[in-house]
Amino acid sequence: MLVSLNWLKEFVDLPDNLTPNEIGQALTMSTVEVEGIKSQAELFAQMVVGRIVELKSHPNADNLKIALTDIGQGNIVQIICGGTNLFVGMLVAVALPGAKVRWHGQGDLVSLAETTIRGEKSFGMICASNEIGLGDLFPAAEKEILNLSSTDAKPGTALKDIFGFDDVILDIDNKSLTNRPDLWGHMGIARELAAIYNRPYKELDLGKIEKKSEQKIKVKIKSPTDCRRYLGVVITGVEVGPSPIWLKKRLESVGQKSINNIVDLTNYVMFETGQPLHAFDLKKISGHQIIVRKAVIGEKIVTLDNSEIRLDENTLVIADNKKPIALAGVMGGQESGINQNTTEIVFESACFNPITIRQAARNYNLRTDSAVRFEKGIEPERAEIAMRRILFLLKKIQPNVRIGDINDVYKYKNKPVExxxxxxxxxxxxxxxxxxxxxxxxxxxxxxxxxxxxxxxxxxxxxxxxxxxxxxxxxxxxxxxxxxxxxxFKPDLPVVKLTSPQKSILKSNENKIKKLLAYGLGLYEVINYSFTNEKYANLGYDFTTMVNIKNSISSEFTHLRKSLLPGLLANVAANEHKQKDFGLFELGRVFMADRLSEFRRGGNLTGELIWQPYYLAGVFTGKKEQVFFQAKGAVEAICNHLKLSNWELVPGGDDVLANKNILTLQVNNNIVGKVFCVADDKLKFFDISQFVSAWEIDFEALVKFITTGYNYSPLPKYPAVIYDLAVVFPQDVKWQDIEKNIFTASDLVREVNLFDIYVGDKIGLDKKSIAFTLTFSDPNKTLQMKEVEKEVDKILKKLNQQLQGVLRS
Amino acid sequence: MLKDDFKNLLKQVQADIKSNMTKDDWLALEKKYLGRKGELNKLMDSLKTLAVEEKREVGKLANAVKLELENFFHKQKSIFNPVDENKTFDLTLPGEKYNIGHLHPITQIQEELEEIFASMGFIVEDGPEVESEYYNFDALNIPAHHPARDMQDTFFTAEGNVLRTHTSSVQVRAMEKYGTPLRCIVPGKVFRNEATDASHDHTFYQLEGLMIDKNISITNLIAVMKELLRGIFKQEVTVRLRPGFFPFVEPGFELDIKCLICRGNGCSVCKQSGWLELLPCGLIHPNVLRAGGIDPAEWSGFAFGLGLTRLVMMRYGIEDIRLLFGNDLRFLKQF
Structure with a gap:
């Protein structure tokens, strides 16, 4: 909201030595946030009155003239101008280099510089009214220069002095006014300043209304909960025309265009008191009767902005005895509006229910100055003040109007609050x-x-x-x-009981795992948006189980993700040309519409919110086999780091993104995650050229299996014996089975570590040689080589019997 | 036996050492034992004659002896060339490139804040991102049709819930869960249906804080906020409180800090005002306490909201918010 300092000064005498900045600061510190302060004089900086001394035609352009212009103190400068109404001796507005103007009244302000136009020097610009923000005050035809001859000003006089542009405009943040309906006009802000500076506040001049006509408008409120008070008055003998300069300037200063004297007055009083008003053409009100009622389905109205609106039954309208003539509190109807031929008018000043107005403004997308004020909840008393004020002002600019009786319908008065x-x-x-x-x-x-x-x-x-x-x-x-x-206020630390804050199991493991993945495994952490869209249905996701956003911001973000992996694959696609072979991970919520969480909806709402657990997922890019085992290793590292027991990665499982190489993570026989290679067609979907492996874990489910506390294992008392073996197996034998058989064959084996796999013609193409290190130890004694060799024999025998393994020679 | 021969080799060397040996003497002695046709290689050659299993055992011993002798001679020689070793390599070659990953800057700052608050006795709490209108609005004294709902453009889900517009949605959940007294913070993702530009995104991170106890006052609020800001910025910060409207607090404030870049003199970061708007806060509205089952006659408290995303941007001088969720590795690598 824009506020004029000169306007405020009509209500309160502020201490003389205050600067506009200090006033803005005081309001910010005690009342509302002042976002900006603009001095009008600054807008007219480097602009002076000039007198045209000589006019020549431009040698290189038919439509341009060379104007030798006196800009004061004996300085005569050459300015190129395309105006059609120039004459020698004319007083004009000259914008000198450094001034800010709006070319042809359009676009942003640009700073002028000395320039050359078609080969001729030009020192500044002779301005049209709309080029220096005076289009409303001085309407002009196209290419018509602002003629200041009637001012008789001396060349060189600053433009701001001629028009008295000495105001300072404060820009107040509307959000900080949300709870203060009293501050939506100059009166309210002035009252605050009076309180802050402890100065007297001058009440609004309401004058005395002399009734000069017997005409009265009939008013009927059919929906009293929506309209608590309605004042209507008939005025005859009105001449609609341009407003006087003081009125135009005031409205201009707060960013309101001048329309005509009657409409301008309603706006003026609104900016003054915060109470929106409306003016009707009496002749257009059928039966000279105002009815405040709800619209009937099917009724239509064409509003002042020339759009036809189909009304619903919740909309409050101002109607005559036939049809709606205004959207109550939001916008007037076009037909009943004021035009050049209007001579008899009705002023409306009313108190509407804020919720009713707010809903209508939202429904019809009409966030008018009026609606914005009504929805904050204006007290009914102000309607009367505003009505008396506008009649006083009307009388001031048109002393000959005849004012009728004010019809004031006000039945349900507030009790004073104590x-x-x-x-x-x-x-x-x-x-x-x-x-x-x-x-x-x-x-x-x-x-x-x-x-x-x-x-x-x-x-x-x-x-x-x-x-x-x-x-x-x-x-x-x-x-x-x-x-x-x-x-x-002096800061004072509270005295409270010392407590040690508890941390949920999820929270306390979140950072631990993130650090493992980043600093231990070398992965990048990413954070993606939680949104996804139906394009991803092509990947195979079931969109019926996804949360749909009713008012999505774009077609990119129509649903909520139910897996982190599509986001991570998009990250791979975006980065794979900048960096080779990397791993990413993300921890975040995913959303599933077909299952409920434990979060209650609360209050009077029944049931629970949808399932939205934290998932942890990652991807690796690089060479095919290697990336799979990176992903598998990451999942193993997570389980080991969380000291989970009884977990395993079981071959098989499914994910819409996976090919057949997939493992399922089970903890205590519960499925909590998976590791897999991303299928080729899915990679193509994302336009990824490398191999990618992926893993995803239901992190909330996983952390539930963490058991608190564990005991260390005592260090072995006797040394371990290390023994390397290379065994040739048929190609299809799985490492998992080799490992299992080794442990069943010998009680003294503590560890089996694979270190090489060889496939080649030396051992036959249907075979593979697996080399591994065995670690033996006995808790009760130092093992002798002979005992170890006996164990090795047992192992080789078992591998041979179960898996056709033969010691590689 | 060959095994003993290897063991004896060490003794033989000892026997061959004389006093006052020159560098050349040492070289000669080394050659005698470790040279191509030296004593050690002679013994090594005879390993071939052993059976496979014996070979394994003796071989191990042979290697140990070889290693010991090499070390011994190396040590002796280095007495004569003490600086030799240091001169032999280029210290300016790059160090080993360890592959260390990167945590997202939001995670890093969030953890830092969690630690500061934990040290002040605050619980770290969490809440749903798809939230009910009740917890996001009604419980926070923002009834339907209240203009305050316009202060935050809201995403609605098809089944009639919302994407939480602020972490304040966890206030009443936390009150219901823990009761009084209460100190907790809630970091997390929030959503606003807003057009995106360099300083706005539809998704960002906030950190909500809540403290409820007996007789909590405005001066308490200021003191705790100052303490917190000192923890965040690692220096004393000057704060100012001014009125701000948030329906879930009464009175409500905007807390500004004196610009840390220009020290209050005015710069582009603080838009020449000398102050940075950082922390909306206030005393918890009695209606909100009541919604959380807490009697406002007995308890009072304050709440505050920190723009986590904004804090990250301030800390690292990031001028475009979209970089934070762009996940460009060249960006993430810097943290």
Missing amino acids: IKTDLNFIQNRLGFNITPEDISNILKRLGFVVKIKSKKFTIIPPVYRSLADVTKPEDIIEEVARIYGYDK
Whole structure:
């Protein structure tokens, strides 16, 4: 919201020595966030009045002229100009080099520099009104230069001085006004400044209304919960036309275009009081009757922005005895609007239900200045103030209008709010011992009525604060604190009982595993968006079990992922040309619509939220076989690092991305994950040219198997004996079976470690030679070589019987 | 036996050592035993004659003897050439390239914060990302049709839940789970239906904090926040509190810190204001305490929200938020 400092000064005399920055700062620190401060004078920097002394035609362009222009103090400069209304002796607005203008009134501001146009030097620019932001004040035809001759100003006079552009505009963050319906106009902001600087606040001049006509508009509120108060008045003898300059300038300063004097007045009073108003053409109101009611299905209205809206039955409309003539609180209807021929008008000032207005504004996507204000909840009392103010102003600009009776329908009045609290509570929440006098003074400055009786407070907030914003003792804390000044609060660490924070099993293992994967295994951690889309259905995912986003931001992000792997494969595709052979991992939630979690939906909502566990997944790129075993090794490392017992990787399993090389991770016979090679057609889908292996674990399920605490194994008392063997097996024998047979053959084997696999014609092409190291030890004595050799014999025999293994010679 | 011959070799060498041997004497002696036709190789040759199993055993011994002799002569020679070794290699060659991976910068800063809070007695709590409207809005004193719902553009799921718009959604869940007194933080992913640009993304990370105890005050809040910020920035930071509106706190504040780059003089990072908006916070609204089953007459507390993503960007000078979820390895490698 834009706020004019000159406008504010109509309501409060601020200390003279204050700079606009200080005022902005004070509002930021005590009330609302001021996001920017702009001085109007800056917009007209380097702009002066010039007088055209001589006009020549441009030698190289038919449409351009060379204007020798007096810019004051005897300086005459050459400016190239395409204006059609130039004449010698004309006073014009000259933008000198360094000034900021908007070319042809369009686009962004650009900074001028001395330049050459078609071979002729040009020192600045002779401006049209819309090029220097005065298009509204001085409407002009195309290529028509702003004629300042009527001002009789001396050449060289600064442009800002001619028009009195001495205002400073504060830009206030609308979000910080969400809870303050009283601040949506200059009146409210001025009241705050009066409280902050402890200066008197000057009430709005409402004058006295002399009734000059008997005309009255009939008003009927059929939906009293949606409209608590409605004021309507008929005015005749109105002349619709351009607004006076002061009105145009005020609206311009807060970013509102001038339309005509009547509409401008409604806007002016809205920016002043925060109360939206509306003007109807009386002749267009059938039966001279206003009915505030819900729309009937099928009814339509063409709004002021010239769009036809089909109304639903929840929409509140202002209707005459035939049809809707305005979307209540949101936008007027085009037909009943003010035009050049209007002579009799109806002003509306009303109090609507914020929820009703908000829903309509959202439904029809009309976030108008009016709707934004009504949805915050304006107190009904303001409707009357605004009505009296607009009549006062109308009389000021058109003394001859005839004002009729105000019809004020107001049945359900608020009871005044009374807040009871005590000194103790206020001191406890603030954290220091503020005096009752300080509290009382601050509240009174803000317009509150305060009664104190033996440290107990009874506080009545002003009516413009009491609807929603100040209703309970906590709200009083805020009022006192912000005006007292947060900069005066001294930090004070709380005194609390010492407790050691507990950590969930998931949280306490999350960082542990991330560090293992990154710093131990050398992987990169990535974080992907949680979204996916139906394009991935081509991979084989069942989209009926995925969570669908109703209002997705783009077709890329229509669903929530149920696996981390597509994201990781997309990362591989994006990086494989920049880096070779790498591993990635991600830990994050995945979402499944066909299963419920333990998270209750809470409140009055029944049931639980969908299943959304943390998954841990990774990929490796490189050469085919090697990457698979990297992935398998990663999963093994995770299980070992978490000290899981009773886990195994079992051949078989399925994943839409996998080819047949897949293992399933089981812990205590529960399936919790998988390791596999990504199938060729899936790699092609992602446009990946390397081999990729992948693994994915239900991390929440996995950590549940972690057992706390374990005992170390005592170191062996007697030395171990290492023995290497190379055994030739048929090709299809699995290492898992070799290992199993070795352990069953000998009780003294502690470890079996594979170190080489040889396949080649030396041993026959249907064979493979497996070399491994055996570690033997006996807990009770030092093993003799002969005993070891006996064990080796047993092992070789077993391998031969079970797997046709033969010692390689 | 050959085995004994190997063992004797060591004794023979000892016997051959004389006092005052020159470098050449040592070289000659080394050649006698370790040369191509030296004593050791002679014995090695006879290994061939042994049976396979014996060969294995004696071979092992032979290797041990060889190693011992080599070490012995190497040591003796180095007495004569003490600096030789250091001169023989190029110290400027690159060191071994160990493959160390990288944790995402968000993970790193998050862990750092978790540690700071744990040291102050805060539990690290977690909550669902697909959340109910109740916990995301209603329980936080943001009823349906309240304009405050517009402050956060929300993603809705087809079955009528939302993607949490803030980690504040865990406030009431934590109150229900742990009761009072309570100190907890909730780091995590949040979602807003917003157009993406260099400083906005539809997905980002927040860290919510909550402290409930007896008589918690505004001055307590300021003190804890200052302590926290000192932990994060590893230096004393100047803070200022100003009013801010968040429906789940009353009063609500924006906490700004004096810009650490320009020290408050104004620079591009703080948009010339000298202050950085960092931490929305406030005393927990009585309605929120009630929703969590806590009596506001007996307990009070404060809540705050840290933009984790923003903190990461500040820490490393990252100017485009989209880099954080772009997962370019050239980016991730830097952390």
